[in-house]
Structures are given as structure tokens and as C-alpha cells.
Amino acid sequence: MGGILVYVLHYEGALNKNSLGAVSEAAKLAGELGTTADAIVVGGADLTPELLGTLGDYGASKVYKVEGPEGLAQPVIDAMDKVIGENGHSYVIFGGGLLGFEIGAGLAARRQAGVTMEVTGVVVEGGKLVAERPILGDSQISRSHYQGDLGIIIGRINAFEVKGGQGGAAEIVDTAVEFSPWSTQASMVQRGEQRGADVNIEDANVLVAGGRGLGKAEGFQLCEDLAGVLGGAVAATRAVVDAGWYPYAAQIGQTGKSVAPKLYLAAGISGAIQHKVGMQASENIVAINKDANAPIFEFSDLGIVGDLNKILPKLTEAVKAKKGG
Amino acid sequence: MKICVLVKEVPDAAVEKRIDPSTGRMDRSGEKNLNPYDTHAIEAAMQLKEGGALQIDEVVAVTMGPETAVRALHKAVSLGADRSLHLSDDALAGSDVAATGYALAKALEKEQPDIVLLGQQSDDGECYTIGAVVADHLRAPSLTQVIKLDVVDGGLRCERQAEYGYDTVQVGLPAVISVGDAINEPRYPSLKAIMGAKKKPLEKAAAGDVGIDTSLVGADGSRVQCGEFKAPPAKSAGTIIEDEDTDATVEQIVAWLDERKLI
Ligand SMILES: Cc1cc2nc3c(=O)[nH]c(=O)nc-3n(C[C@H](O)[C@H](O)[C@H](O)COP(=O)(O)OP(=O)(O)OC[C@H]3O[C@@H](n4cnc5c(N)ncnc54)[C@H](O)[C@@H]3O)c2cc1C
Numbered sequence: 001m002g003g004i005l006v007y008v009l010h011y012e013g014a015l016n017k018n019s020l021g022a023v024s025e026a027a028k029l030a031g032e033l034g035t036t037a038d039a040i041v042v043g044g045a046d047l048t049p050e051l052l053g054t055l056g057d058y059g060a061s062k063v064y065k066v067e068g069p070e071g072l073a074q075p076v077i078d079a080m081d082k083v084i085g086e087n088g089h090s091y092v093i094f095g096g097g098l099l100g101f102e103i104g105a106g107l108a109a110r111r112q113a114g115v116t117m118e119v120t121g122v123v124v125e126g127g128k129l130v131a132e133r134p135i136l137g138d139s140q141i142s143r144s145h146y147q148g149d150l151g152i153i154i155g156r157i158n159a160f161e162v163k164g165g166q167g168g169a170a171e172i173v174d175t176a177v178e179f180s181p182w183s184t185q186a187s188m189v190q191r192g193e194q195r196g197a198d199v200n201i202e203d204a205n206v207l208v209a210g211g212r213g214l215g216k217a218e219g220f221q222l223c224e225d226l227a228g229v230l231g232g233a234v235a236a237t238r239a240v241v242d243a244g245w246y247p248y249a250a251q252i253g254q255t256g257k258s259v260a261p262k263l264y265l266a267a268g269i270s271g272a273i274q275h276k277v278g279m280q281a282s283e284n285i286v287a288i289n290k291d292a293n294a295p296i297f298e299f300s301d302l303g304i305v306g307d308l309n310k311i312l313p314k315l316t317e318a319v320k321a322k323k324g325g
Numbered sequence: 326m327k328i329c330v331l332v333k334e335v336p337d338a339a340v341e342k343r344i345d346p347s348t349g350r351m352d353r354s355g356e357k358n359l360n361p362y363d364t365h366a367i368e369a370a371m372q373l374k375e376g377g378a379l380q381i382d383e384v385v386a387v388t389m390g391p392e393t394a395v396r397a398l399h400k401a402v403s404l405g406a407d408r409s410l411h412l413s414d415d416a417l418a419g420s421d422v423a424a425t426g427y428a429l430a431k432a433l434e435k436e437q438p439d440i441v442l443l444g445q446q447s448d449d450g451e452c453y454t455i456g457a458v459v460a461d462h463l464r465a466p467s468l469t470q471v472i473k474l475d476v477v478d479g480g481l482r483c484e485r486q487a488e489y490g491y492d493t494v495q496v497g498l499p500a501v502i503s504v505g506d507a508i509n510e511p512r513y514p515s516l517k518a519i520m521g522a523k524k525k526p527l528e529k530a531a532a533g534d535v536g537i538d539t540s541l542v543g544a545d546g547s548r549v550q551c552g553e554f555k556a557p558p559a560k561s562a563g564t565i566i567e568d569e570d571t572d573a574t575v576e577q578i579v580a581w582l583d584e585r586k587l588i
């Protein structure tokens with residue numbers, strides 16, 4: 001049995017939380033399998049020995065450090081291919097997000113491996129890993145069994161708990177990688193552009209979130225009015241952020257923020273998995289959607305089937321009256 | 326130059342998707358349609374062709390799937406593709422992502438496209454990853470979830486949202502790009518285009534015709550077996566209110582919130 005290798009994403013000198021969750025999960029599984037968990041990072045000067053050493057705290061034995069471009073998948077595929085080829089890892093785990101999908105799938109192609117994405121649980125059975133993936137709108141769970149020398153697991157964000165305090169500093173192994181010609185055919189022009197205002201939603205107890213159902217950018221006024229009287233902030237889906245209706249800083253989900261307010265009120269949001277993963281930990285979820293079959297009703301505590309244009313203004317008035325009275 | 330667009334036939338959005346317990350695979354007996362996400366890829370191809378910054382001579386729709394999948398190709402050509410290629414072989418049935426991507430790459434090798442476009446996800450398998458697999462086999466640079474595509478310096482300038490905000494990436498050709506659904510508003514096919522779709526050239530290929538090693542595809546060649554299912558943990562259903570009288574509805578919402586001390 002070879003070890004488990006985890007790709008650790010970082011940005012501006014900070015390690016990604018979902019990657020740390022994946023390292024923690026890998027360390028736990030490696031313990032059960034009787035092997036070790038290692039990490040691999042690809043980047044530049046902000047990957048200091050101090051920063052990388054901290055990965056030992058989450059259970060990583062070795063950290064393979066590769067100098068290379070950041071934010072692109074294909075150089076990481078080259079790096080992981082080399083490290084696995086030389087060290088014989090049996091499994092690879094990613095924390096989720098976006099790059100993990102691209103790297104994991106490309107690596108599966110490169111090393112003829114099986115890959116499972118959106119994984120929410122991994123168990124050891126008969127000395128092998130079995131990955132569990134919710135499918136068809138989370139109505140069923142599919143269990144993946146791997147064949148061959150390598151199994152690739154791409155987690156859902158927030159699926160793996162971050163567990164520190166597991167050990168001392170990890171051993172850092174500097175690794176030189178010659179990148180494939182096609183890996184160098186893509187180059188980052190600008191990374192991490194924050195479109196729209198820098199709003200703070202993470203500290204809010206109440207979030208009123210708006211989606212494509214608001215109809216247009218101006219529709220967000222309805223959410224802002226309600227958030228105002230509830231003493232909360234406004235959040236958004238990727239669909240409306242991509243459309244330029246609301247700032248990226250307010251986006252909840254797989255490539256946005258993860259939140260857990262006391263109240264999450266979703267208006268005109270379908271409840272796609274990528275949105276759900278960022279808000280399902282909220283204490284109370286209320287959804288307003290005109291489509292009775294919208295997936296969001298599957299995980300709402302209170303669901304209102306109706307037109308938000310009719311409901312939101314009256315709700316704002318009623319809350320205001322309640323508070324005043 | 327040539328663009329190949331990868332398209333897939335999926336169960337219609339109105340059909341409840343389910344796994345056939347006897348085969349452990351998607352039940353594909355109901356109404357089917359072109360994967361809606363793929364219409365954005367076809368539209369992106371048409372805009373590149375019509376934009377003129379690159380001399381695009383041909384847009385080719387490519388699918389891998391059973392006999393019926395030809396309807397996805399008809400739809401694709403009615404949306405503007407010039408011809409299509411249908412990779413179909415019993416040996417391919419039950420392929421996982423890695424095997425599907427390998428088989429599609431083999432078919433593409435024969436076409437030698439300058440640009441390969443895909444949808445962001447299929448509406449049934451939702452694996453998001455075929456593009457990355459195809460790209461590694463074709464040894465081409467690749468990005469997924471691209472929502473803006475411009476021709477710059479003879480290559481593609483791509484924008485997409487990633488973990489830390491929006492990234493802009495310059496990609497040389499040939500390239501494999503999966504487009505996000507925010508990239509464009511796909512056009513509707515004209516009646517004339519729908520009528521003419523079956524007249525556009527359609528080529529069929531079996532695994533052997535494009536040099537696929539059949540030991541690497543199909544259920545047996547797949548390295549991941551996803552045919553075992555279990556129910557998710559049961560959760561208590563929430564309260565549902567149908568809004569008929571909005572004043573009454575709002576009163577109920579306020580009472581619900583007040584009970585939980587959320588106001
Ligand atoms: C890799 C990847 C990452 C992603 N990351 C994220 C992410 O971080 N966050 C995120 O949110 N999404 C993300 N997505 C996108 C996600 O899959 C969905 O496309 C998105 O969440 C949909 O946004 P929406 O609910 O606003 O729009 P839609 O899905 O279009 O839903 C609009 C809803 O509004 C309802 N509606 C319309 N009019 C009214 C009305 N008048 N009154 C009441 N209801 C109405 C409709 O019934 C519908 O349910 C990601 C996708 C991928 C592939």
C-alpha cells in the first residue's frame with residue numbers, strides 16, 4: 001500500500017481551508033490503512049518553510065514543494081504525476097473548489113486512474129478506500145470502488161473537517177519538475193480579481209440572499225430593504241455575480257464564501273449543489289421560489305412557493321411593523 | 326481552422342432522473358434532449374466563427390453515445406454546426422469519466438481541431454471534468470468554467486471564476502475549453518435549420534475506426550465503479566406555504582421568524 005497524496009492550494013501566503021480539511025482526512029485514512037499522508041504544493045516565494053511546516057500539524061508527513069506557476073491545473077498535474085511515479089502513492093485527495101476538479105481529472109487521464117468528484121465521505125473497506133458521492137440532487141449516494149494502482153478523490157467543499165494539533169513540522173522535500181509543453185501554453189494574466197464592492201457578509205447573523213429570480217440587478221434592492229430591517233447583510237449566487245448584478249465578495253458557495261448565519265433567507269435561488277454547500281450549515285433556512293419543484297425546498301426549514309416581487313416588499317413592511325410595535 | 330464541440334444527450338429536464346436498479350446506470354428510457362449546458366458551447370463556437378478574428382472554416386459536433394444520441398447531433402447542427410461525428414460502440418457503454426474522455430480524445434485526434442469546446446457539466450452525470458481528461462490526452466492546454474472568451478494574439482483570452490475571484494488566462498492553440506453557462510445566451514434554431522439538420526453530413530465511427538484500445542473503455546475498462554447505491558441520511562421535511570393571499574403568507578412568515586427569535 002502506497003501513501004495518500006493531497007494537493008494543497010494556496011493564495012497569497014495562506015493555505016486553503018478545504019485543502020487543510022483534505023490533509024486532515026488523508027491523515028486519518030492513512031492511519032487506518034497503515035500508511036502515510038503527504039502533501040504537494042506548487043508555487044513561488046510565498047511558500048516558506050515555516051508555512052509548509054505547519055502542514056505537519058494537520059497530519060502530513062512529507063510536503064513536496066514544487067516551484068511553478070500558480071492558479072493553473074496543468075503544471076500541478078505534471079508535478080503530481082512525477083511525485084506519484086517516484087513514490088508510489090495509491091490515492092490522491094483534493095479538497096474541492098475548482099482547480100481540484102481539473103487537476104484530479106487530468107491526473108486520472110495521465111495515470112489511467114479512476115476519479116470520483118463531489119465526495120462527502122471516504123471509508124476504508126478491505127484495506128481499500130471507498131468514496132461516497134451524493135448524486136442526482138443529493139437524492140442518493142453512489143459508492144465508488146477503485147481498480148488499478150491509483151484512486152483519485154475530489155471532495156466537496158466543507159466535506160472534510162480541518163483537524164490541527166496532529167504532529168510536529170512536516171518534512172519539506174524540494175522537487176524539481178519539468179513541465180509539459182502544453183502546460184506552459186496557458187499563462188495567468190490576472191488572478192483573484194474581486195469584481196464589485198468589498199462587502200462583508202461573514203459576520204452577519206442574518207443573510208438575505210438573492211439569485212437569478214430577482215430578474216435584474218435592481219431586483220437586489222428588495223433584498224437590501226429586507227436585510228436592512230432584519231439587521232442583516234445581502235448575499236448572492238454565482239449566476240448573478242457572473243452577470244454583474246452583485247459583488248463577488250457577497251457570493252456564497254463552492255467558489256465563493258461558506259457561511260452559517262442564524263437565518264439564511266433565499267429569494268429567487270434554485271438551490272444548486274454548488275450554492276447549497278456554502279450555506280447548508282445555516283441554523284434556519286427560508287426559501288422563496290415560484291417553482292414548487294425547486295431543489296432549494298429540499299433543504300429549507302420554511303419554504304414559500306410564490307413570487308418574490310409580491311412577497312419581499314410586504315415582508316419588509318411586516319417585519320418593520322413588528323419591530324416598531 | 327476547425328472547432329469541435331462535444332455534445333451529449335441527457336434525460337430531458339422535465340423527466341425525473343433515476344438510477345435503474347437492475348443495471349446501476351442512469352435510466353435513459355424517458356424523453357431525452359441535448360444537454361442544455363452544451364448549447365452554450367455551440368453558441369460560443371458560432372460566435373467565434375462569426376466574429377472573424379480567427380478564420381473558422383468548420384464547426385463539428387461530436388458525441389459518444391448509443392444510437393439515440395444522434396438526436397443530440399441533429400440539435401447541434403440545427404444550432405449551427407456544419408457537420409457531426411457520432412462515436413458509437415457497445416464496447417463504450419458504461420465508461421467512467423476517464424474512459425469517456427479517452428474515447429472522445431481518440432475521436433478528436435482524427436479531426437485535429439484547433440479548438441475543442443465543451444459544456445460546463447452534463448445534466449445527468451454532473452462530473453464537470455470531461456474537458457480536463459480530453460485535454461491531457463490531446464496534450465493541449467485547458468480551462469473549465471470559462472465565461473468570457475476573446476481572441477487575443479492568435480490565442481484565447483479566457484475569464485472564469487475560481488476559488489479566490491476571477492482569473493484571466495491566456496491560452497495558446499490548440500486548446501480545450503469548457504464554457505460556463507454565463508458565457509452567452511444561446512440562440513434558438515430557426516425552423517429552416519431544424520428542417521435542414523438531417524441533411525448535414527453525419528459520420529459514424531466505431532471504437533476501432535478511431536483507434537480506441539477497447540481494454541481501456543466500457544464498464545470493464547473503467548477504473549472506478551460507481552454502481553453501488555445507498556440512501557442519504559433522512560432529514561425532516563420543512564414547512565411549505567403556497568402563497569395564495571400574500572398578506573396571510575407574510576403574517577405566517579413573520580410568526581415563524583418571531584417564534585425562533587429571528588426578528
Ligand atoms: C464549478 C462550479 C462552481 C460553482 N460555484 C458556485 C458558487 O460558489 N455559488 C453559487 O451560487 N453557484 C455556483 N455555481 C453555479 C450553480 O451551479 C448554479 O448555476 C447557481 O447557483 C444558480 O444560481 P441561481 O439560483 O441564482 O439561478 P437559477 O438556478 O437560474 O435559479 C433561479 C430561481 O429563481 C426562481 N424564480 C424566478 N423568478 C422568480 C420570482 N419572480 N419569484 C420567486 N422565484 C423566482 C426560479 O424558479 C429558479 O429556481 C457553480 C457551478 C459550478 C459548475
Ligand SMILES: Cc1cc2nc3c(=O)[nH]c(=O)nc-3n(C[C@H](O)[C@H](O)[C@H](O)COP(=O)(O)OP(=O)(O)OC[C@H]3O[C@@H](n4cnc5c(N)ncnc54)[C@H](O)[C@@H]3O)c2cc1C
Nearest residue numbers: 116331332389421422443444446447450451452453454455
Ligand atoms: C449520477 C452519476 C454519477 C457519476 N459519477 C461518476 C464518478 O464519480 N466518476 C466517474 O468517473 N464517472 C461517473 N459517472 C459516469 C460519467 O457521468 C460518465 O462517464 C459520462 O460519460 C461522463 O461524465 P459527465 O457526462 O458527467 O461529464 P461532464 O464532465 O459533466 O460533462 C462536461 C461536458 O463534457 C462533454 N461530454 C460529456 N459526455 C460526453 C459524451 N458522451 N459525448 C460528447 N461529449 C460529452 C459535454 O460537452 C459536457 O457538457 C457518473 C454517472 C452518473 C449518471
